Amino acid sequence: MMWLPSRECIHNSLLYQFMVQLSEQKNTLFHDYNQLHHWSVNNSDAFWDLVWDFCDVIGDKRQPVSFCSEQSSQPAKETLWFPHASLNFAENLLKNWNRHAAGDALIFHSEGQPERRQHISWQRLYRQTSQLTQFLSESGVKQGDVVAGYIANMPQAVIAMLATTALGAIWTSTSPDFGIDSVVERFGQTKPKVLFCTDGYCYNGKPHSSLTNVAEILAKLPSVEHLVVIPYTRSDDNLAELAPLVTSLRINLALWRDILIRHEPQPIEFKQVTFSHPLYILYSSGTTGKPKCIVHGTGGTLLNHLKEHQLHSNIQPGDRIFYFTTCGWMMWNWLISGLASGATIILYDGSPFFPDGNVLWNIAEQENVTLFGTSAKYLEALEKQGYQPIKSHTLPQLRTLCSTGSVLAPEQFDYVYRAIKKDLQLASISGGTDICGCFAIGNPINPVYRGECQGRALALDVQVFNEQGEPEFNKQGELVCCNSFPNQPVGFWNDPDGSRYQNAYWNTFPNVWHHGDFVKLTQTGGIIFFGRSDAVLNPGGVRIGTAEIYRQVNPLEAIVDSVVIGQQWKNDVRVVLFVQLADNCELDDELKNTIRERIRTHCSPRHVPDVILAVNDIPRTKSGKLVELAVRNIVHGQPVKNVGALANPQALEQFKGHKELE
Numbered sequence: 001m002m003w004l005p006s007r008e009c010i011h012n013s014l015l016y017q018f019m020v021q022l023s024e025q026k027n028t029l030f031h032d033y034n035q036l037h038h039w040s041v042n043n044s045d046a047f048w049d050l051v052w053d054f055c056d057v058i059g060d061k062r063q064p065v066s067f068c069s070e071q072s073s074q075p076a077k078e079t080l081w082f083p084h085a086s087l088n089f090a091e092n093l094l095k096n097w098n099r100h101a102a103g104d105a106l107i108f109h110s111e112g113q114p115e116r117r118q119h120i121s122w123q124r125l126y127r128q129t130s131q132l133t134q135f136l137s138e139s140g141v142k143q144g145d146v147v148a149g150y151i152a153n154m155p156q157a158v159i160a161m162l163a164t165t166a167l168g169a170i171w172t173s174t175s176p177d178f179g180i181d182s183v184v185e186r187f188g189q190t191k192p193k194v195l196f197c198t199d200g201y202c203y204n205g206k207p208h209s210s211l212t213n214v215a216e217i218l219a220k221l222p223s224v225e226h227l228v229v230i231p232y233t234r235s236d237d238n239l240a241e242l243a244p245l246v247t248s249l250r251i252n253l254a255l256w257r258d259i260l261i262r263h264e265p266q267p268i269e270f271k272q273v274t275f276s277h278p279l280y281i282l283y284s285s286g287t288t289g290k291p292k293c294i295v296h297g298t299g300g301t302l303l304n305h306l307k308e309h310q311l312h313s314n315i316q317p318g319d320r321i322f323y324f325t326t327c328g329w330m331m332w333n334w335l336i337s338g339l340a341s342g343a344t345i346i347l348y349d350g351s352p353f354f355p356d357g358n359v360l361w362n363i364a365e366q367e368n369v370t371l372f373g374t375s376a377k378y379l380e381a382l383e384k385q386g387y388q389p390i391k392s393h394t395l396p397q398l399r400t401l402c403s404t405g406s407v408l409a410p411e412q413f414d415y416v417y418r419a420i421k422k423d424l425q426l427a428s429i430s431g432g433t434d435i436c437g438c439f440a441i442g443n444p445i446n447p448v449y450r451g452e453c454q455g456r457a458l459a460l461d462v463q464v465f466n467e468q469g470e471p472e473f474n475k476q477g478e479l480v481c482c483n484s485f486p487n488q489p490v491g492f493w494n495d496p497d498g499s500r501y502q503n504a505y506w507n508t509f510p511n512v513w514h515h516g517d518f519v520k521l522t523q524t525g526g527i528i529f530f531g532r533s534d535a536v537l538n539p540g541g542v543r544i545g546t547a548e549i550y551r552q553v554n555p556l557e558a559i560v561d562s563v564v565i566g567q568q569w570k571n572d573v574r575v576v577l578f579v580q581l582a583d584n585c586e587l588d589d590e591l592k593n594t595i596r597e598r599i600r601t602h603c604s605p606r607h608v609p610d611v612i613l614a615v616n617d618i619p620r621t622k623s624g625k626l627v628e629l630a631v632r633n634i635v636h637g638q639p640v641k642n643v644g645a646l647a648n649p650q651a652l653e654q655f656k657g658h659k660e661l662e
């Protein structure tokens with residue numbers, strides 16, 4: 001065990017208060033989290049009904065909580081949640097505005113530019129949302145229209161999203177480091193009427209202009225009628241270069257500042273929509289084809305985020321929450337929902353290592369961050385570079401550290417408690433874009449065990465299935481969810497018969513959501529992740545999660561990063577490991593033997609790579625995920641679909657033509 005919440009922490013937690021309320025209402029005693037989880041799965045209507053009340057959702061709830069036709073052969077998929085409810089997402093995020101009007105709703109930090117730090121009060125957030133809502137209405141945006149952001153992670157992105165959803169329109173965003181094709185592949189499918197863009201973004205000490213990309217994107221997105229430019233890295237005058245283009249395309253060009261000048265803040269009329277009304281469109285990474293446009297509903301997203309924030313993460317008014325993300329990752333949507341719990345959101349645009357690895361910890365210290373969210377990859381890089389925030393920063397308010405994006409190895413749990421903070425709830429969380437939330441998540445009342453996500457998310461019947469579709473306990477298998485939950489996607493955009501949605505999650509096991517993670521449920525109620533199940537290595541028919549290999553290889557000083565695949569070889573599969581070496585290191589026999597020995601000792605002889613090769617860079621998606629399937633395709637001489645989804649597509653070249661693989 002690595003952390004145990006104090007009795008005081010437990011009793012002060014919202015989850016504990018929820019359990020007390022539930023015990024009184026249902027006359028049932030809940031002794032621990034696992035008991036509550038069990039109850040919530042078996043009584044999911046009562047659970048979600050109480051979450052609505054407990055989290056003070058503004059809206060008209062109505063009964064029933066859920067409905068499914070008796071004829072349905074897939075109730076887990078086809079259940080409708082709160083079928084008669086109506087609500088508005090932005091209204092719920094702004095509901096605290098006049099309670100703490102002068103307090104901070106948003107705080108913005110921009111890479112390397114302390115003078116750009118901005119505090120946006122709740123009142124200013126409400127007023128600017130009102131101004132933008134008026135602009136969007138005048139621009140013809142109505143309920144169900146799509147509004148897009150090609151935008152840096154800054155307050156204007158939040159305000160544009162709130163104004164869009166206040167009208168019952170649908171928000172979709174990518175970050176400005178996406179290339180032209182990647183943006184067109186996404187927005188070309190969802191056809192936004194209005195595009196918000198920043199003129200650029202900052203990364204690694206350099207401002208990058210977006211305007212040339214924007215010009216080309218607009219030429220390929222005929223749906224866009226209005227372009228709103230947010231000057232960020234340059235002065236307004238430089239925007240003149242866009243003018244001829246928008247005139248030739250007959251697009252209306254507006255500057256953010258002018259919109260604020262032209263509209264007086266007014267009380268916002270929040271459009272009430274149904275629970276399943278589309279709220280967000282998120283995109284799958286698109287490494288296996290055109291990105292899937294995953295539509296998330298208003299009520300499901302809100303209710304689930306309230307559950308994840310208040311019950312699992314203990315987020316309360318006065319909390320200050322930070323997630324290192326861009327507007328192109330679902331953790332941005334997750335973060336911004338924190339407003340609905342009265343928390344202050346800390347936004348950061350830039351590199352987490354510029355000017356050095358202290359940058360995010362400086363922000364955490366300066367802003368008294370209570371929940372700090374990041375990725376396992378960031379923590380790995382921080383450790384490798386020798387940072388120990390525990391020695392350099394004072395973080396008395398920091399209560400929770402969330403990590404996601406890839407598997408958080410057990411040794412990284414040691415690092416967090418040794419080098420960041422001892423008294424901390426380390427929540428390794430996992431779910432993703434598909435559900436805009438989590439299947440595995442933390443909670444403030446359970447201990448944290450080394451290498452384990454604390455538990456299954458409340459009211460989600462998460463199980464581990466073997467290949468025959470039978471539940472397994474304490475054995476590796478597929479993460480599935482056997483019941484319906486409100487934040488299942490409403491469907492995919494442009495999927496009229498629903499077949500793409502059905503194929504993506506529902507065809508592997510009957511009436512069960514198949515998520516594609518390779519995991520194990522533990523005796524403590526926790527979950528251990530071993531990697532994506534489609535990347536599982538299969539030498540001699542034994543299924544090996546790729547995270548088992550990374551756990552042994554990546555901590556070595558000589559290694560910066562690695563990717564492992566299974567290569568079809570003589571009617572079997574052999575394990576091929578690619579490593580990116582640290583400066584001045586060589587992949588000599590000694591290093592190969594060290595790698596093999598570590599893997600043999602800590603895993604098994606089956607895990608030992610048959611081939612180890614050096615490469616200069618490891619390909620990842622823009623949200624930092626390894627693309628094992630793309631590497632596998634290259635090695636097998638197959639095409640890689642959608643290289644535009646990658647942050648460093650040029651890295652793929654080095655996986656071609658190795659004579660050791662022929």
Ligand SMILES: CC(=O)CC(=O)O
Nearest residue numbers: 404405429430431432
């Ligand atoms: C919660 C998550 O699972 C986020 C991600 O890794 O995409």
